[in-house]
Structures are given as structure tokens and as C-alpha cells.
Amino acid sequence: MSNSLSPTSHTQTISPASTAHNSTTDLIARADTRASMNDPAREPRATSEKPTSSQQRPAEGEACGNEQEVYWEGQKQERNVQNTCTLDDPSKNVNTTTSTTAKVVFPPWKRNDRWSGWMGDTVTAQSLVLCLILQAFSTGILDATTYLDFSTFASNQTGNTILLTVAIVRVSGHLLLLTGVSLASFLSAALVFGHIGHFVGVRRRIWLLLNVFCQIIFLILSAIFLSPSGPAQTRLGAKHEWVIISLFAVMSGAQVSAARQASIQEIPTAPMTSSYVDLVSDKYLFVGFNHKHSSGRNRRLAYISAMIIGSFIGGIMHKYAGSWVVVVVAMGFKLAVMGLMAVAPAEIKEKKEKESGINASPLIFVIDKTAKYWFKYWRGPSRFAVPLPEGLDPAAAVPLFCGGVTVYIPLRRYGAGTSAKNVGVIGIGGLGHMAIQIAQAMGAEVTAISRGDAKKSDAIKLGAGKYIATGGQSFADAFKGHERSLNLIICTSNPAEFPVAEYLPLLRPEGIMCFVGIIPKPLEVLTFPLIRSTAAVAGSKIGSPDAIASLLQLAVDKGFRPWVEKWNMDDINRAMPAFKRGEPKYRYVLVNVDNGGKL
Structure with a gap:
């Protein structure tokens, strides 16, 4: 798979030509997998994580070096974390998140990116x-x-x-x-x-x-x-x-x-x-x-x-x-x-947008549907590296880097637990199960919404106080007794079409329905219900490194973890069929055992 994303002004590409220590073996050639563009929030993402003993993000004005050499104002830090990547819920799209692991050392001959990265460093003034x-x-x-x-x-x-x-x-x-x-x-x-x-x-x-x-x-x-x-x-x-x-x-x-x-x-x-x-x-x-x-x-x-x-x-x-x-x-x-x-320390300037936690630059996703490769290493700028708090298992952390922060951003922006005391989550899958946990950790009363009752017990365990099943009946019947009960609804599912108007009765005045899943067909809603309830329909995307760090700390402080199942990355040809059968609850995590990952 060839994936390009541009959280800044340029595009970073993951490909056999540009990936350091990449794996171009036929890991999933026989699985004949295909990825779709339905949900940018679930597209393959690559991240690097660096745990520190202080569990702190670098302060304003501090800088880091190349992706394996991480300097905070010239002082070398060390990190030892697993190489992992995750697969989203099978009813959604494939989502990969890779975290590269290396002991941070200065000499270029000991760096994962060798001399090329060392020579390409921008040194601090x-x-x-x-x-x-x-x-x-x-x-x-x-x-x-x-x-x-x-x-x-x-x-x-x-x-x-x-x-x-x-x-x-x-x-x-x-x-x-x-x-x-x-x-x-x-x-x-x-x-x-x-x-x-x-x-x-x-x-x-x-x-x-x-x-x-x-x-x-x-x-x-x-x-x-x-x-x-x-x-x-x-x-x-x-x-x-x-x-x-x-x-x-x-x-x-x-x-x-x-x-x-x-x-x-x-x-x-x-x-x-x-x-x-x-x-x-x-x-x-x-x-x-x-x-x-x-x-x-x-x-x-x-x-x-x-x-x-x-x-x-x-x-x-x-x-x-x-x-x-x-x-x-x-x-x-x-x-x-x-x-x-x-020997001068390297500098990577990171644009921080603390108020919203949003990376304002456009995200660009390029998927080559004919490729059949998974990579064990990711090479990229160290500004994408986020410290991993002590006590957080990397396998549980990596889903938070993509799907987790995707739902965390709108929950934080629209005041989950404060101005939005009651939050609804549509879809209990890779994103939805984390949305329930995060909203509950932020102090909100959570209502889980799904088609049937199969995931009701999971929703309750995840922290939902109420559960609504919409299948087998009209929406009016399904929502009876829940009218005007929610301040915020996060839609994590991505069906071919979505009846927005049917869900508006759940919103209280000035309520917000926010989509993080991509609905292929246009949304259709009359303006009068929106005007009558002063309701709003919105969308949200991935968050900034600061927002990711905030979410990781929230997971540590509140004790929630995404539900994951670990697989050896070399077993990808067994993991993919299980993934297609809908067996994950709710994230598959591929562990790079070759680089020290623990199953």
C-alpha cells in the first residue's frame, strides 16, 4: 500500500522507494486486500511515539530532530516502544497506524535513517x-x-x-x-x-x-x-x-x-x-x-x-x-x-494550534489499490512523534493516534462533559467504541446507537449509560422516549446514505450532529427542522500532535483503553481473513516482533 498524507504544507509518502528498512515481501499478496476512500478518519496513518519519564510534551519553542533522533533543545532522549499498526473494524475501512521504535542515539551510523537523515537535519540557530x-x-x-x-x-x-x-x-x-x-x-x-x-x-x-x-x-x-x-x-x-x-x-x-x-x-x-x-x-x-x-x-x-x-x-x-x-x-x-x-542538535519547527487541536492544513490521502505490501518501519519527520505517557501500552495507544483523536477532537470542541452533558455515538466499531470511552471519561452521559442489540453489552461495558437499537422498526419508534435528550451526536459509521433528518429529534436546542465517517451520498435535510431546533450539522477530522498528547494523557488519567487484539505482523495473511470475517472487537494491532514488540 502506498499512502501519502500532507498534514503540513508538503506530502509525506510511504513507499518502497522512500521507506527506510521497508518490508517489500509478499506479506498480503495472497490476501488480495483492497482499501477504500470512504473514511479519511480511518485511512492508513503512520505515527512515531516516544515515551519519556516525565510524561510531558516539549514546551513552546523547544525543537526535535530527525524522526529517530529526537532532541528537546539539543538534549538526547531515549525511547523504547513497539512497532505496531492497527486494523479498524471490518465493517469500516482498513486503518493502519505504525509506530517506529529505536533507541535514540546521536552518531549517524547508529541512526535508523543513517547518514541521509543526519545530513538533512536543520540545526538549531x-x-x-x-x-x-x-x-x-x-x-x-x-x-x-x-x-x-x-x-x-x-x-x-x-x-x-x-x-x-x-x-x-x-x-x-x-x-x-x-x-x-x-x-x-x-x-x-x-x-x-x-x-x-x-x-x-x-x-x-x-x-x-x-x-x-x-x-x-x-x-x-x-x-x-x-x-x-x-x-x-x-x-x-x-x-x-x-x-x-x-x-x-x-x-x-x-x-x-x-x-x-x-x-x-x-x-x-x-x-x-x-x-x-x-x-x-x-x-x-x-x-x-x-x-x-x-x-x-x-x-x-x-x-x-x-x-x-x-x-x-x-x-x-x-x-x-x-x-x-x-x-x-x-x-x-x-x-x-x-x-x-x-554535532549540532537538529531542529524541527512544529506549528501548534492549542485552542482547537486541529491541524488546519488539508489532509491528502492517496491509496494505490493494486499494492499488497505492509511495512514494518516508517520514516518521516520527527514533528509527528508524540511522547507516549508512562504506563500506556503501545498496542493500546496506537488506535488513539488516528481513530481515537478523530473522535476526541469534536468531543472536546463541542464541550463533551461540560456544555454537552449528553452525548450520542452512532456506530459501535473501531471509532465508535473509542468515542464512547472518551466521552464517558470526559464526564458525559453516553447513549450508544447501533442497528441491532448485538453490541449492547459491549456498549454498556465501554461506558454507555443508554442504548438505542434502530433496526427492525421506524426511527420514530426507535427514538421514542429519547427525543431531545442529546446535546451532541458523533456519527462514526459510514453507510452508503444517512437519514440525517431522522436523527434530529434526538438533539436538544442548539445541539450538534458531527460526522467523522464519510457518507458517500449527499446528506439531505430540510432547513426548517434545523431552524426550529437551532441545530447544526458539522464534520471533523484528525487532530494535531498536541491533541494526541492530550488524549494519551486522558487515557492514562481515566484508565480507559481501546479494545485491541494483537497479531504478529508476520501473521498478516491469517489476520486479514479474520478481519474480513468481522472478528475484531474492535481493533486489530499488528506487532513488529522483529523490532522488539511484545505480543
Whole structure:
């Protein structure tokens, strides 16, 4: 099965080509299964879960790394959970939920996504502060050297602009050549490296490392040309010494473009005038170093100090050791910067919509009905990872990630247990049985509604206080005595057509009937019954990671669990026929025993 969903602005695809450690064996080829599009709430979903000892979600502003490396502000967490996926009620559609399991470690060779995920990480801006300070220090060293050798700057293009105009006025051809080459080389490198950074990702690890690597290459070439054994025509004072200043300027353009794109405006790594002004005019200039508003001031101080100290040391080294030695020392600092970037924690920004718990972006479901594969691993962004509270069995938790949160969102939105004291649930299946449990846990009086009496005892055990069977009689007879008894009705079933008007008498004034199951045919209802009862018909979909975390905690606090039956994932060819026969009550959970799951 090939499944694509886009809870954000892009689409994540689960396919043999894009899945790490996927299983393309003929797990259900002989079962000849088919999936339908009837109910998005029940479509295959993939989730990652990470239990933490604190049972807490990361706070606002915290970030996590790639899907197996989960960082909360750079601190590694560890998790050990099962790989599971669930099958919905056979009267509905197939629903798969996978939870990937791995011990979270930093080295890329121990990650499930290996080097590709590590190189694709977006590192945190905070982790680049020390990198940029070291870059500023090397800039000070090099600019002192280039000015002493060429009377021209490699990084300080403000100074070069002035020198260029002076050279024109004085008709100084040599100074004009060197200054012009430096300025043109710097701007060309900033243009190329800046736009490549935007294309790849300005704080993507692979780009940061590649950028610094290129800077080192330019410095190596400069050191060769400056050394006593370098080409005679490019040595200092020779005809083509402009090649050296060009290499320095290209290196500086690459460095400054990356620094400006790193979202740390206090450390541009080259200009000084604006930093001086920003420092002395800082509102919090005189506060302590540990003051909550001192971070910007502290960064500017560190940057200015690094530039001044670097320039001083560069001048001394140039005097006593020579220009090429200064360049070699600068290369050492660049290598240190690469090392820091290699171990920098990753960042994944997550849009949080706490009030509604809804992911406002559209969900896109793409089902390939000809595919016959189940996957034991799922690879995707870690922003979909939700901490699993301690004490919650993963097999019982995974149905809550899809079907559970699908019914939880409208129950929470419409005030189950508060403004909606009486809640009705239509359909006692994969979603419906969880809707009863969740509504009851939220403090509502629940009325279960089904076609017959076969599931009455289950509904009572699940927490329903009342039960209505609609089969074998008219709706008016079935609902007799229950008129205007419900504030909210959640419809989890998805028959071919649904008689909305027949259910409206159950609603109290200002009551709401909310659909989470997809009804293929159009709903037909007269407007007058809606107007008379001030009733509303609504729909709802899946929830955000915050809503999922809230639901998981509710399950722990109130002690309810979805009804599940575990199957070894390798037994899928036995599970599917049982599923088709309608045997699950009410969720099948496939356990990835190969990855440590427990039956």
C-alpha cells in the first residue's frame, strides 16, 4: 500500500522507494486486500511515539530532530516502544497506524535513517552561535593579514568601497585592481553561495558543512600561493598577486552569506559598524550577563571581542611568522567550526494550534489499490512523534493516534462533559467504541446507537449509560422516549446514505450532529427542522500532535483503553481473513516482533 498524507504544507509518502528498512515481501499478496476512500478518519496513518519519564510534551519553542533522533533543545532522549499498526473494524475501512521504535542515539551510523537523515537535519540557530564567533575570530586574523599584505580587505567590503573610490581619485591602478577584485569576488561568492543556501536550506547540516568545507579549500589554495614554495607569479608583490586576494574574498563571501542566513543577526562575522552601534544603543546594555534580556548584548560583545582579538593576533603572527602561517591557523578554526556543526542538535519547527487541536492544513490521502505490501518501519519527520505517557501500552495507544483523536477532537470542541452533558455515538466499531470511552471519561452521559442489540453489552461495558437499537422498526419508534435528550451526536459509521433528518429529534436546542465517517451520498435535510431546533450539522477530522498528547494523557488519567487484539505482523495473511470475517472487537494491532514488540 502506498499512502501519502500532507498534514503540513508538503506530502509525506510511504513507499518502497522512500521507506527506510521497508518490508517489500509478499506479506498480503495472497490476501488480495483492497482499501477504500470512504473514511479519511480511518485511512492508513503512520505515527512515531516516544515515551519519556516525565510524561510531558516539549514546551513552546523547544525543537526535535530527525524522526529517530529526537532532541528537546539539543538534549538526547531515549525511547523504547513497539512497532505496531492497527486494523479498524471490518465493517469500516482498513486503518493502519505504525509506530517506529529505536533507541535514540546521536552518531549517524547508529541512526535508523543513517547518514541521509543526519545530513538533512536543520540545526538549531542557538547551536551556531559559537560557530559564528569562531568564524569572526578567523575573519579578524585574515583581514589583518590581507590589509598588511595588499592594503585591501577580504571581508570588510565597507572599507573596500572607500578604498576603491580613493584608488579612482588618485589613479592608483594597483590598488584599484586589488580592491576591485576583492569586492567583485566577495559579491560573486555571496550571490552564488547565498542562493544555493536558500535552495538547499540555510541551516541544513549538509549545506553548512559544505559551505565551510569550500572555505577551507579556498584557504588551502591561498596558503599554497602565499608559501615560499608557491607559484612565483602569484606570490606577494608579483604580477598576479590579485589571485590571492580573490581567493580570500570568495572565502569571505561564502562565510558572510551563511552567517547572515543563520538567523543570528548579532553575529554577522564581518561588518563592525552596525554591531558597534547596536551594542551601545542596546536597551539592555548595562544589565547583568545572566539577565533574561542580555542574550543579544552578550552575542554582540562576543562578536566584537572575537574580531578585535583576532585582528590583534593576526597582526602579531603576520609580523613574526608570515602570511601563510596565519592562513593555516585560520584553517584550524574552520575545522573546529565544521566539528561543531557536525554535532549540532537538529531542529524541527512544529506549528501548534492549542485552542482547537486541529491541524488546519488539508489532509491528502492517496491509496494505490493494486499494492499488497505492509511495512514494518516508517520514516518521516520527527514533528509527528508524540511522547507516549508512562504506563500506556503501545498496542493500546496506537488506535488513539488516528481513530481515537478523530473522535476526541469534536468531543472536546463541542464541550463533551461540560456544555454537552449528553452525548450520542452512532456506530459501535473501531471509532465508535473509542468515542464512547472518551466521552464517558470526559464526564458525559453516553447513549450508544447501533442497528441491532448485538453490541449492547459491549456498549454498556465501554461506558454507555443508554442504548438505542434502530433496526427492525421506524426511527420514530426507535427514538421514542429519547427525543431531545442529546446535546451532541458523533456519527462514526459510514453507510452508503444517512437519514440525517431522522436523527434530529434526538438533539436538544442548539445541539450538534458531527460526522467523522464519510457518507458517500449527499446528506439531505430540510432547513426548517434545523431552524426550529437551532441545530447544526458539522464534520471533523484528525487532530494535531498536541491533541494526541492530550488524549494519551486522558487515557492514562481515566484508565480507559481501546479494545485491541494483537497479531504478529508476520501473521498478516491469517489476520486479514479474520478481519474480513468481522472478528475484531474492535481493533486489530499488528506487532513488529522483529523490532522488539511484545505480543
